[in-house]
Amino acid sequence: MRRAQVEMIGLVFVVVIIVLGIILYMQFSKSKISTVPKDIQRSNSFLVALTETTIPACRESFSRVAQSCVLNEQTCEDPCGKLKETMQDTAKYGLAGSKYSIRVEDAGGTLFASVEQDCTKNAPAIIAAPKQPLPFGNGQTAYLVVTLCR
Amino acid sequence: MRGQLQSMEPIIIVIVLAIIAGLSLLFYVRISGGQQDEEIRAAHAQEDVATLGRIVNLPEFSCSRSATTNTYCIDKYKAQAFGNYTAKNTAAHLYYYGFFGAANVTLQVVENGALHQIPLYANLKNEYVTQTRTFFTVLDPLTGERQFAILIIEREQ
Numbered sequence: 001m002r003r004a005q006v007e008m009i010g011l012v013f014v015v016v017i018i019v020l021g022i023i024l025y026m027q028f029s030k031s032k033i034s035t036v037p038k039d040i041q042r043s044n045s046f047l048v049a050l051t052e053t054t055i056p057a058c059r060e061s062f063s064r065v066a067q068s069c070v071l072n073e074q075t076c077e078d079p080c081g082k083l084k085e086t087m088q089d090t091a092k093y094g095l096a097g098s099k100y101s102i103r104v105e106d107a108g109g110t111l112f113a114s115v116e117q118d119c120t121k122n123a124p125a126i127i128a129a130p131k132q133p134l135p136f137g138n139g140q141t142a143y144l145v146v147t148l149c150r
Numbered sequence: 151m152r153g154q155l156q157s158m159e160p161i162i163i164v165i166v167l168a169i170i171a172g173l174s175l176l177f178y179v180r181i182s183g184g185q186q187d188e189e190i191r192a193a194h195a196q197e198d199v200a201t202l203g204r205i206v207n208l209p210e211f212s213c214s215r216s217a218t219t220n221t222y223c224i225d226k227y228k229a230q231a232f233g234n235y236t237a238k239n240t241a242a243h244l245y246y247y248g249f250f251g252a253a254n255v256t257l258q259v260v261e262n263g264a265l266h267q268i269p270l271y272a273n274l275k276n277e278y279v280t281q282t283r284t285f286f287t288v289l290d291p292l293t294g295e296r297q298f299a300i301l302i303i304e305r306e307q
Binding site: 014017025049093094 | 198298
């Protein structure tokens with residue numbers, strides 16, 4: 001091989017390395033690694049606050065009304081509907097500008113109440129918030145789940 | 151032509167090396183900058199929870215009748231009174247500087263589907279601020295109801 005040919009091959013290698021570098025850079029710059037801790041804190045505190053919130057129409061906490069909804073008890077009129085209203089009101093102000101899904105479900109995944117904003121159950125989530133257990137005191141437990149979507 | 155290429159060779163090599171070095175530097179700055187942002191946000195999140203903990207333990211805010219089984223209990227009317235007091239009283243504003251620091255602290259309460267704003271402490275003139283939000287509940291001692299609330303802390307960027 002002539003020297004000029006070897007140099008050309010070297011140059012091609014360098015160009016390939018540069019292109020690879022640019023591709024890698026663009027790929028990493030797209031990832032939103034900085035939002036995660038903020039979202040963990042946000043979804044956790046949202047879950048805890050929501051379970052403690054009193055639903056005025058029932059004069060009971062969210063977790064107690066969830067129990068009524070799941071066990072079909074009549075502590076107030078339409079407990080599942082009241083849960084949904086409360087989730088809508090709190091998410092409207094608490095999670096404004098985010099894509100979210102809030103669900104009350106049992107251990108088997110049966111859905112009792114839910115609200116969604118551009119975020120379905122199986123959509124790619126920013127952070128899978130731990131489920132907030134809502135124990136009923138009889139061995140049964142329902143779960144409140146908040147999912148924040150991309 | 152070949153002669154020209156050979157004479158340009160060192161220059162081309164230097165340019166290529168400079169581009170590689172520039173890209174590496176850009177990559178490094180991007181990654182380390184992202185990590186730094188991440189750390190700042192994590193620190194702010196921790197500071198918010200700490201501020202909420204401090205507020206809850208202040209007699210100026212704590213519930214007089216208890217709901218002690220719940221982690222955080224702030225009396226809504228005490229919070230309103232506190233906000234009015236520090237806004238009008240310069241000495242009180244200065245006194246609580248050590249507590250809240252350079253920040254605007256606001257409480258938003260969701261009541262019957264509407265949002266009520268309760269400013270607790272305002273100490274920022276700069277309009278370029280970062281805002282963090284922490285959720286908890288406040289107690290309305292008249293009805294005994296706990297209302298969904300958002301603690302908003304604004305700091306300078």
